[in-house]
Amino acid sequence: xxxxxxxxxxxxxxxxxxxxxxxxxxxxxxxxxxxxxxxxxxxxxxxxxxxxxxxxxxxxxxxxxxxxxxxxxxxxxxxxxxxxxxxxxxxxxxxxxxxxxxxxxxxxxxxxxxxxxxxxxxxxxxxxxxxxxxxxxxxxxxxxxxxxxxxxxxxxxx
Numbered sequence: 001x002x003x004x005x006x007x008x009x010x011x012x013x014x015x016x017x018x019x020x021x022x023x024x025x026x027x028x029x030x031x032x033x034x035x036x037x038x039x040x041x042x043x044x045x046x047x048x049x050x051x052x053x054x055x056x057x058x059x060x061x062x063x064x065x066x067x068x069x070x071x072x073x074x075x076x077x078x079x080x081x082x083x084x085x086x087x088x089x090x091x092x093x094x095x096x097x098x099x100x101x102x103x104x105x106x107x108x109x110x111x112x113x114x115x116x117x118x119x120x121x122x123x124x125x126x127x128x129x130x131x132x133x134x135x136x137x138x139x140x141x142x143x144x145x146x147x148x149x150x151x152x153x154x155x156x157x158x
Contacts (some may be wrong), residue, residue, distance in 0.1 A: 036112035036130040036137040037102045043128075043139060044086055044100060044116070052086075057131050057140040063154035070157065080156030088144035089120050096120040112137065 043055040053061055071078045083089060087096070096118060105113040105127065112130045117123070129141035142150040 036107065036128075037104060037114050039130060039137040039139065040102060040114045040116060040128045041100075044097065046086075055139050057133055057138040060138075060140055060151065060154075063151055067154045067156075078154075080153045085142060085150050085153075087118070087120055088124065088126065088147055091121075093120050 039055055043052065046052055046055070053064070056064070067078050067080075084092070099119040101117045103115045103117075105115045107113070110132045114128045114130065116126045116128060118125075125145040127143045128139050129143070130137045131140045132138075
């Protein structure tokens with residue numbers, strides 16, 4: 001027969017559950033007012049497309065929304081965006097996120113550029129441009145090495 005839990009044990013278990021819940025939600029909480037790298041890390045940690053918008057600037061959200069409308073009208077995929085824009089890939093190598101390396105390339109009071117290097121079948125590099133909006137650093141542009149800016153891709157009509 002088991003002993004009933006003490007008040008202290010119940011509180012400890014409750015605190016443990018809260019910590020677990022907060023850890024699971026941490027990517028959404030990581031839009032930082034102080035560190036643009038934290039925002040990029042949180043975006044790359046997301047696994048669901050619906051959560052990505054929380055890390056995007058108003059300008060980039062508008063471009064995605066317009067492109068989604070085009071896709072719905074054409075009853076097809078997003079024009080020009082048949083890949084994961086975060087890694088510029090269609091397929092992901094196992095554990096590629098463990099190879100992510102971040103560096104602050106430039107920063108002003110309201111803008112920042114974060115360079116991300118990683119290996120996903122080959123060495124890759126991307127530059128994330130961020131803006132400070134409503135007290136949070138948000139991604140305003142993504143430029144993968146050798147590719148065009150995501151904002152230009154989102155303006156394609158086919």
